[in-house]
Amino acid sequence: MTAAGRQARRLVLALLVVLCGAAVVAGLAVPGTTSPALVEAADTSQFRAGNIISDQLFFDGGAMSADEVQTFLQQKNPNCVTPADGTPCLKNARQDTGDKAADSRCPGAYAGARDESASTIIAKVGAACGISQRVLLVILQKEQGLVTASGSNLYARRYREAMGFACPDTAPCRPEYNGFFNQVYSAARQYKNYATDPGNYNTKVGVVNNIRFDTEVSCGSSPVFVENQATAGLYNYTPYQPNAAALAAGRGTGDGCSAYGNRNFWIYYTDWFGSTQVPGAANVTRRWAELGGNTGVLGASQASVVCGLPAGGCYQAYAKGAIYWSPVSGVHHVLYGPVRDKWGATGWEGGWLGWPSGDPVCGLASGGCFQDFERGSVYWSSATGAHTVSGQVRTEWGTTGWEAGRLGYPVRDQGRLPDGRGEVADFQRGSVYWSQASGAHVVLPGAVRDKWAASGWEGGPLGYPLDDTTCGLAGGGCFQTFEKASVYWSSATGAHTVGGQVRDRWGTTGWESGRLGYPVGDQTTLLDGAGAFVEFQRGSVYSSAATGARIVLPGAVRDRWAAGGWERGPLGMPTGDTTCGLAGDGCLQEFQTASVYWSQATGAYTVSGQVRTEWGTTGWEAGRLGYPVRDQGRLPDGRGEVADFQRGSVYWSPASGAHVVLPGAVRDKWTALGGEAGTLGYPLGDTTCGPAAGGCAQRFQNSSVYWTASTGAHTVPDAVRTGWVAAGGETGSLGWPVADAVDVAGGRGQLVEFQGGRVYASEATGGHAVSGVLLADFDAAGGPGGGLGLPTADAGRTADGTATFQHFEGGSLYRTAAGVTTVPAAVRTVWSRSGWEHGPLGYPSGPATTGTSGVLTQPFAGGTVYVTAAGGHAVSTAFGAAVAAVQGTTPLGLPTSDARSLAAGGSFQTFENGSVYASPATGA
Template sequence: MIPHAARRPADTVRAAPRRRPAVLAAVTTVLAMTLGTLVAAPAQAADPRYFDPGNIIADEVFFDGGAMDVAAVSAFIADKGRSCRAGNDGTPCLKDYRESTWTRSQSGCASTYEGAANETAAQIIVKVARACGVNPRALLVLLQKEQSLVTASGSSLYATRYRSATGYGCPDTAPCASQYYGFFNQVYLAARQFRLYAANPTSYAHRPGTTNTVRFHPNAACGSSSVLIRNSATAGLYNYTPYQPNGAVLGGSPDGCSSYGNLNFWSTYTDWFGSTQSRFTVTGAVLELWASLGYSASPIGEPVGNLVTGLKDGGSFQPFRNGAVYSSPATGTHYVTAAYDVAWPTSRRENGPLGYPLTDPRPLRAGGSYQVFQGGAIYSSPVGGTRAVLPAVDAAWPPATRENGPLGYPTTDLLSTRDNASFQWFEGGGIYLSAHGTFAVPRAVDTAWAAGGRENGPLGLPTSAATRTSSGETRQSFERGLVVVLANGTAFTTTTSIAARWDAAGGATGSLGKPLSGSVALRGGAYQSFERGSVYSSTAGTFVVTPTVDAAWPPSSRENGPLGYPTSDAVTAPDGRTTQTFQGGIVTSAAGGPVLAVAAPVHAPWAATGGLTGSFGPPSSPFITGLRNGGGYQVFARGGVWSSPSTGAHAVSPAFDAAWPTSQRENGPLGYPTSRVFPLRDGGSFQAFQGGGIWSSPAGAYAVSAAFDAAWPSSQRENGPLGFPTSAAVRDGSGMTVQTFQGGRVVQAPGRAPVALTKAVWDAWQAAGGVAGLGVPTSEARGGLRNGGSFQTFERGGVWTSGAGSFAVTAAFDAAWPSSQRENGPLGYPTSAARTDASGRTVQTFERGRLVQASPGAQVVATLG
């Protein structure tokens, strides 16, 4: 029985040998009686749902003349005909068929067929395929479609099947033309005809690349439909057999208008060799998926290799030009495009963390798509490319509804960073994974975070998700601070301590107002500016600095200046004075008064006086610089502090200052103070200066110059015979500079060093006429004389002191005394001053006698007894 009924090919533009195309439905009762059974379903039909009338077979498949060699064709024929028996008339099975061929070279076939004696069917098929460039598989299918020669056996095998093996030259309404008889002739001419269809596409009724009207059946009443024929091979099949299957046959319920010719070609090829769209074999679930995608028109294109098995978990894959199809028992069969594969190989495909695909790619907004895998997903978009998203990252993405949320599509793969952390960036921010957890960082937060170097900057890694406050702010915590995004979208970085202080002040609506900048790292701390002040943080704590206080702080370069960091907030006392303490001082102001800083080096000596409530009281001036030798000073309510690089800073009380201005303070003889005030006996005190010192006692405070002090230490200063000073140094009418002390004076003659005089010596000197008498002193008092006595020389004599008192001895009297070894001689110490009576006689008594001058200018005579 012939399974395919003969039909007339469609009309062509130019005459061509007619063939009898196959029909899969009864045409008329008359035809059925004449031709036998005209309709028969394919012996092993592929799923007709995947039949594409516009692309029955790909050009590269149909015209692949070298797809099989003789051995392969022979093995195939032998396998299909393994149960074949020769026909009742002795017609041989195809595997046993032989024919002597002749050499032929005709237009349409690129190569010459070299004839040979006694060639097998396999040899003829392969040589024709190579000469004309038609796939030997297509020729085998054509032989089966037209005459069932590949599988015919026994009573169904007879000579006429070979005579019209490919149906070439067999019109529907007339016998087959005898000049085209013969197996070799049929195979060659059919192959040549398909090449002519392809070479002259506009010369035939069905044309590639255009929409054609294709009938469902030889009976025109059965109708037609428009088909976009997409390639030359499909156009050739329609020119050879001009019908397409109708919906009834494709749905599995053929009717009187159903034809099977080209469906049989497609089904047989698919059953025997796999996909008609590739020279590689595509079968089973892979074929079903590929067909559902549109074969070569699918996103993965045509196969570029055969199925590869042996993957993990019993899986397999087949490569395609633009991707691959992966299967496993647990995950099913899904395709992966080349674009998705870019993100998958980095994970070693099915052996990596993603595993096998669980879905095919699915479309998303804005031209994006995604595909789910066992261990995550891959997302593709025009803005971010194709990126894998692992479950750990995805856990922080769903709250933002993935690509439809604020983060949008991923724009990087998962990347590593410090401390075993990793991150992945998206259109609207990033997701960070670390020991602190997995957290999304929105774009608004990242804007401020990125300015500081993200995780490598001062804030470090995120430690919480971004949250929104009732006031409309967005906050996110990091290892060493946080980012605050205001309701208006402005973002700032801040430290944890600064943020806490800001919150304590009422946040954006509180006393500080909104931030004006992000937090700024400083030496050993940080600060942040707000609308109505700043917050400074250091090891000393975190405190607010108001603009009023800040106005007195910048001259000290803020935290880098003498004041350093704040150590308290500003505090207002009951009297209205506001004070803020700093590491190196304070800033203070009375109610309505100026804001003044007391900073190093002034602060320490001032604090030693008791600070604001101490003896000096609050400041009344800023620290004033520009004094000589780089010095400066600051005035307080009851005193001041002077400083210079070489002397340090020292407080000067009003009492001491009263003794200092007479010397023009630091510009006078005393210069800068070099010490604090030291307490002395009897309630006295002392302060050293560069050029001397100031001593204070109940008698008052007086400066003692370095020169006068040099004469005073020999008297142990205030602890010596002279005691405390009781006046300033004053120049008298004689040109002498004299400073009085409790127990004497220090005197300095012009051009001479100062000399200390006890009160007794001073009195004796004055009794002897002072400078006019003895002249100026020429030595310090010298002790160590007999019986604890002492003496002091002057220009014209001296003063001797003993138990009898202190008495001057003029040079004239001394000339008569030394010869007697002075106090060690017969006379001993003087016991009175020299006295002159009315007669001009001068007498001075001694312990054991006297010296007498009878008249002025007369010789002085010593008298004992």
């Protein structure tokens, strides 16, 4: 069909629209028939001049079967009326058909048959030529209204010219193409002609075509970029596009410049079969148009859009690439070349990269290209080839500046690591490693990476990197932190591992810029497995769960620890850092079982436990004792320990505790007596010196030692010391001891001579001082070996001030102005019952005597005390006179009871041979 013929025929069609109104345009029933109205669905504002229908729908030769076409015809025109001339309704039309051999246009042969139905002809032609049966039905309707024609509007010419093929407007239709079958087959084949030889026709795909609105030139035209072959074919068949008025009219009539053929095709198809577009196909062709079509970056199309790909996607191949679309990724083009080839090698859109998510970008550093896909990207340069990179690895690479940054282009595909936990991408100047636990981090080539590699990469003891390789440290060093340790390197030290508590502690010193410097050896697990250590340029860090991480500096302290066997020796692990700058520029370090202290003057020695604690109370090395001068050691008795210091010692045992022993006469005395193994035992207190006479003292387990320059050093047993302290100690009247303790009273007691007296002590009596005039009286009475025995109380003064007295085991001494009187213990007992000197007896008035009968008698100012084996009793002077008056020639004998009071001032007392009663009224 020529263009001129098509233009003329357009006038006829327009006239038909005017004369028949909506009956043709919208498929409304013709007056006089009962055909139902079409349901309006198409919105002409959605009409796209450059893509009227997708290739997939237009060239789908399997869109409908004969039965489906027949059902469609019955549904669209169920009440069709046969006209008077007998022309059948399309649903009832039948004719004989001839054979059609297959060719390049219609690759399927058509096998003719007698009396074939119109629906069968439509279905078979569509299948043979690859034109949708739906398209054929729509053209039959838009050209002749055959689908819905009925009654008087249905006549034979509509069948002869069914598709309007070879029917120029300026001449009759060519008879060789008349007939329903001829029209349908020839029209279908013509659309394949347009597709097979597109260069032979006016409207072409992939370029801008000036398409007129009407046959009249004055109606004008507009440029239309034709996106697909189906649309180009429609314009080559009916070479006009609807103007704005035609589209605004919907199914109605526009203006004098309106053409309706292609509008009506779009309306009928949309109303009857839904969208003229396959989801995605229109996106593909539209994107091609945006890229310039045939003259753009992709060039001419090489095939129709193909849909039904994974995820419901579509693609179309072009001379220089392809366009891909999916509902999730959108529409993007891919250029032929190494990026596309790499994508293809992964399985195209069905592979792990998925669909393109961005367009190709070239002009990168060194002329490279890249393209993003759903699950990764492909980067290419002439130097490296095309390689994949994805996920967090790609993101981390991006932080370095992509291909223009320090890593450059990828040199191999990103891949899974052997442990199955992570991935790696190698670049021109480094790598990026990733795992779920560690994230993605840069590893630069060099000594740090080499060290990691030597340990077994990510599968070794270091694990995955936790941060990027960092250089520019002190001395030009580098480091990188991994899951279980870090690697530090400098040209002076090499690359070494450091981790855990050791690394953290090192960090507190200022890392490699701090006092320890770089590690010079790898972190090493201790032999017992309980800890680790790292040697640094200027020290070490040792760590264990029990002790934490501690710094050990080189020097005498470390040497002392090493000499003992390091952490396996008696000191164990360090529990504190090496600390220097002590008094005299000394150093110390604490270990699990002891501390090591050093000074230039003394050397390095150990001190521990309560000995160390006690030393601390003196002010440590800056205190009165100074530094240790030898290791703390066990004493020969096996019960205690000692540490000797510059100016003294500290002794300890579980029973005595830890105490300071200062050099001097006290220590010398203790030593002379056998030290801790001698009679004194371990010290119970520190050596103390004070202002009193410039003396010193120290308590020991079994005695004390007191010293002054004038008296010397002497022992004072505890019991004696108690009595001495009660008398005022060295500042009291007794003063300082002038001799060691000696045994007295047959070994029952002890005596210490003091400057102002003595103190006697025993377990039974305690310690009591005897001094002054009473001491002379005591000595005169025979001392502790005499009748008095040991003192049981300190000396005292009677309340009236008449006498000074002191009690002893065998009696008491009472001294008055008249002299001293001894009161034996038995007499004292009776006297005490009567109230001592405050009672009726008063003070003793003479010495005690023992008669031939063995009776002990002692006179008092107010009576006499008689003591026999049966007991002792006093007879007052007054009662004694009464007794003398009444006893006559019969002696009453000795008293057997004390006098007792009676009523009315009376009293009585019993004697060996009777009793005496006396009262003021009756006498005795």
